[in-house]
Amino acid sequence: MTLDKLPIGSAGIITAVGGEGALRCRLLDMGLIPRTKVKVVKTAPLGDPVEIRLRDYELTIRLADAALIEISPVTDNNKDSAGGTAE
Amino acid sequence: MIFALVGNQNSGKTTLFNQLTGSNQHVGNFPGVTVDSKSGFIRGYRDVEVVDLPGIYSIRAYSNEETVTRDFILNEKPDGIINIVDATNIERNLYLTLQLIELRIPMVLALNMMDEVRSNGGTVDIEMMSERLGIPVVPISAAKNEGIDELIRVAYETASKREIPKIYDFCSPGPIHRCIHAICHVIEDHAQSADIPLRFAASKLIEGDDADIISRLDLDKNELELIDHSIVEMEKEHGLDRNAALADMRYSFIESVCRGAVVKARESKEHLRSEKIDRVLTNKYAAIPIFFGVMLLIFYLTFNVIGKFLQDLLQSGIDAFSAVTDTALTTFGTNEIAKSLVIDGLFAGVGSVLSFLPIIVVLFFFLSVLEDTGYMARIAFVMDKALRKIGLSGRSIVPMLIGFGCTVPAVMATRTLSSDRDRKMTILLTPFMSCSAKIPIYAVFSAALFPDFAALVMIGLYIFGILVGVLAALLMNHSMYRGNPVPFVMELPNYRFPSAKTVAMLLWDKAKDFLTRAFTIIFFATLMIWFFSTFDIRMNPVESQQESILASIGALIAPIFTPLGFGDWRVSTSLITGFIAKESVISTLGILTSEPGGVTNAIAQLFTARSGLSFLVFTLLYTPCVAAVSAICRELKSKLKGIGVAVFQCVTAWIFAFIVYHIAGLIIG
Ligand SMILES: Nc1nc2c(ncn2[C@@H]2O[C@H](COP(=O)(O)OP(=O)(O)OP(=O)(O)O)[C@@H](O)[C@H]2O)c(=O)[nH]1
Numbered sequence: 001m002t003l004d005k006l007p008i009g010s011a012g013i014i015t016a017v018g019g020e021g022a023l024r025c026r027l028l029d030m031g032l033i034p035r036t037k038v039k040v041v042k043t044a045p046l047g048d049p050v051e052i053r054l055r056d057y058e059l060t061i062r063l064a065d066a067a068l069i070e071i072s073p074v075t076d077n078n079k080d081s082a083g084g085t086a087e
Numbered sequence: 088m089i090f091a092l093v094g095n096q097n098s099g100k101t102t103l104f105n106q107l108t109g110s111n112q113h114v115g116n117f118p119g120v121t122v123d124s125k126s127g128f129i130r131g132y133r134d135v136e137v138v139d140l141p142g143i144y145s146i147r148a149y150s151n152e153e154t155v156t157r158d159f160i161l162n163e164k165p166d167g168i169i170n171i172v173d174a175t176n177i178e179r180n181l182y183l184t185l186q187l188i189e190l191r192i193p194m195v196l197a198l199n200m201m202d203e204v205r206s207n208g209g210t211v212d213i214e215m216m217s218e219r220l221g222i223p224v225v226p227i228s229a230a231k232n233e234g235i236d237e238l239i240r241v242a243y244e245t246a247s248k249r250e251i252p253k254i255y256d257f258c259s260p261g262p263i264h265r266c267i268h269a270i271c272h273v274i275e276d277h278a279q280s281a282d283i284p285l286r287f288a289a290s291k292l293i294e295g296d297d298a299d300i301i302s303r304l305d306l307d308k309n310e311l312e313l314i315d316h317s318i319v320e321m322e323k324e325h326g327l328d329r330n331a332a333l334a335d336m337r338y339s340f341i342e343s344v345c346r347g348a349v350v351k352a353r354e355s356k357e358h359l360r361s362e363k364i365d366r367v368l369t370n371k372y373a374a375i376p377i378f379f380g381v382m383l384l385i386f387y388l389t390f391n392v393i394g395k396f397l398q399d400l401l402q403s404g405i406d407a408f409s410a411v412t413d414t415a416l417t418t419f420g421t422n423e424i425a426k427s428l429v430i431d432g433l434f435a436g437v438g439s440v441l442s443f444l445p446i447i448v449v450l451f452f453f454l455s456v457l458e459d460t461g462y463m464a465r466i467a468f469v470m471d472k473a474l475r476k477i478g479l480s481g482r483s484i485v486p487m488l489i490g491f492g493c494t495v496p497a498v499m500a501t502r503t504l505s506s507d508r509d510r511k512m513t514i515l516l517t518p519f520m521s522c523s524a525k526i527p528i529y530a531v532f533s534a535a536l537f538p539d540f541a542a543l544v545m546i547g548l549y550i551f552g553i554l555v556g557v558l559a560a561l562l563m564n565h566s567m568y569r570g571n572p573v574p575f576v577m578e579l580p581n582y583r584f585p586s587a588k589t590v591a592m593l594l595w596d597k598a599k600d601f602l603t604r605a606f607t608i609i610f611f612a613t614l615m616i617w618f619f620s621t622f623d624i625r626m627n628p629v630e631s632q633q634e635s636i637l638a639s640i641g642a643l644i645a646p647i648f649t650p651l652g653f654g655d656w657r658v659s660t661s662l663i664t665g666f667i668a669k670e671s672v673i674s675t676l677g678i679l680t681s682e683p684g685g686v687t688n689a690i691a692q693l694f695t696a697r698s699g700l701s702f703l704v705f706t707l708l709y710t711p712c713v714a715a716v717s718a719i720c721r722e723l724k725s726k727l728k729g730i731g732v733a734v735f736q737c738v739t740a741w742i743f744a745f746i747v748y749h750i751a752g753l754i755i756g
């Protein structure tokens with residue numbers, strides 16, 4: 001599953017980051033690396049981009065770029081636990 | 088001694104810089120406010136310089152402003168680095184720290200925003216962090232001016248003793264560790280002779296994205312192959328590719344640093360508050376109407392309520408002063424020409440512009456609130472998709488909004504755009520966002536010609552400018568700037584309450600700017616205009632301005648504007664002075680007409696509603712002022728292209744004014 005498919009409000013753990021060049025490096029630099037937990041907070045009014053939360057901060061990326069990020073969904077009871085790497 | 092302030096975007100570098108040096112650089116709650124380096128001396132230390140730099144997430148050079156920072160730390164070799172880390176977002180911030188440590192430059196970590204961490208019940212074990220990172224760590228709060236003296240002391244000491252970071256091996260045993268050490272082994276001599284820190288060079292070789300560093304290492308074919316081989320080996324063993332493996336190594340190290348040392352607050356107040364505000368401001372249905380509502384409200388309040396009130400007050404003051412001076416000069420029996428200089432020159436010219444000070448300051452106040460609260464970042468988020476339709480990204484909206492204030496900083500703000508294409512397009516578009524210096528033109532004209540619809544005409548002009556900009560963008564997007572817009576990856580900072588001090592400083596700065604312009608450039612233009620319209624070529628005072636030097640020059644270009652409905656030489660002259668500063672259009676008309684009842688009356692005589700409308704459209708769209716054109720030349724790195732932009736705008740303005748003039752002819756007759 002990819003990050004763009006994740007329903008709003010749910011979380012997942014990154015398994016792979018695709019893409020290439022500058023975009024990919026930017027994603028990695030921002031902490032989107034395998035084993036990181038991310039949560040989709042909301043989509044923008046026009047449907048794109050999305051706001052995600054990871055490592056205790058909010059980031060916005062476009063759906064097309066989110067589609068490059070492979071995740072495995074997690075069930076998550078704790079609302080605000082999208083921080084750090086999953087153990 | 089020189090210190091570089093390095094840190095992530097929006098981590099508080101400029102706030103700290105202002106505290107350290109007592110200066111007044113622009114701070115905002117938006118990632119990417121600072122786009123150029125700025126240096127200053129630390130208060131009380133005359134020989135210690137600090138340099139504020141644009142924020143970066145990694146030592147890479149994607150966008151122009153990041154290049155500024157990269158080049159500074161790599162080429163200028165500062166004596167010390169003050170690395171500012173946002174403690175509320177510690178993991179991502181430390182990612183840059185690890186890369187800075189590899190540079191082997193004395194370094195201090197300033198852990199900023201500790202006020203927020205503490206008030207939320209979080210703690211950081213400073214000693215443990217310092218131990219694990221191998222560099223001194225000082226907790227501070229730049230905004231609250233806490234811990235700054237301690238930071239200066241520690242930074243000074245570290246740099247004077249030339250204490251290099253104690254740790255620089257972030258890899259735990261494994262494939263990536265072996266790979267880095269193998270590369271270090273190969274390049275050791277090269278790195279030394281090229282004077283590049285060894286570990287940093289190794290990292291850059293693995294990432295492979297810094298051609299400059301790689302070529303400076305001067306490796307031969309064999310060595311390059313050897314290096315590539317060990318990287319490929321590592322990828323096979325590790326399971327992650329080179330970039331991901333390196334990022335993974337750094338984040339794993341960061342997690343081990345934070346474990347036990349950083350106790351995160353369970354819930355941050357700032358985050359909860361932001362979530363609540365965002366439920367409204369970025370709401371699926373309300374967000375876009377709210378954005379347009381906010382912009383309309385800003386213009387309404389600026390022009391009609393607050394700004395207008397203050398302006399009327401100031402205007403009556405200036406009028407009274409002018410009348411008193413006039414009487415005084417007459418009673419005193421001052422020479423007619425000298426009196427004309429003061430009354431028809433200075434008061435009619437500079438005076439007619441001066442009263443707009445409050446309006447402009449009020450507009451800047453609202454723009455700075457948009458930025459300081461964090462709403463600007465949300466606008467970029469909300470508008471991204473719409474902007475993509477015209478080939479841009481959400482980030483481009485920021486320079487455009489700043490452009491309503493002044494085109495110069497707006498054009499500079501385009502540096503945060505990472506693709507050259509987006510940058511160029513945005514630079515071409517910002518002048519269509521009507522700058523605050525044009526406000527006097529719109530205000531005086533609408534008061535003179537459309538007294539009942541003044542507000543409507545003003546707002547209409549702004550919207551018209553935006554529409555023409557969109558049209559131009561669509562055109563460019565389908566011709567010379569074809570291509571895909573760049574990715575849009577941006578942090579959304581928590582909302583903050585704007586600091587009164589920051590806002591006050593900014594307003595003072597803008598007011599000072601305006602007054603300086605009024606009393607230098609506009610004053611000078613006023614004098615010139617007065618002079619050339621008062622004398623003829625033989626230096627005799629003229630009977631009527633028709634015979635003056637200026638009239639003959641103005642008459643030369645006036646025919647260009649005849650098809651637009653304003654072929655009078657005084658109008659064409661005012662447009663030329665408008666190139667020096669937009670406000671001069673009004674001051675020039677003020678001098679050249681010197682009607683009783685001021686410039687408003689004169690305009691009512693000189694223009695019809697139809698030609699007035701066409702003139703307004705022309706001034707809305709025609710070339711930006713000299714300062715803006717030179718900023719555009721700088722940012723496009725080409726005089727020719729900058730001048731090209733100016734010419735392009737003049738042509739566009741002429742065409743649209745022509746169309747408006749003729750359509751208005753059909754309607755109003
Ligand atoms: N609560 C709190 N806010 C702070 C502190 N320091 C800075 N800020 C706020 O953080 C925001 C960003 O500050 P800047 O100084 O503009 O950050 P910067 O690092 O220069 O940002 P860029 O130039 O965009 O890279 C502003 O809204 C500041 O008011 C602090 O110690 N505590």
Ligand SMILES: [Mg+2]
Pocket residue numbers: 100101102113114120121140141142
């Ligand atoms: Mg800054």
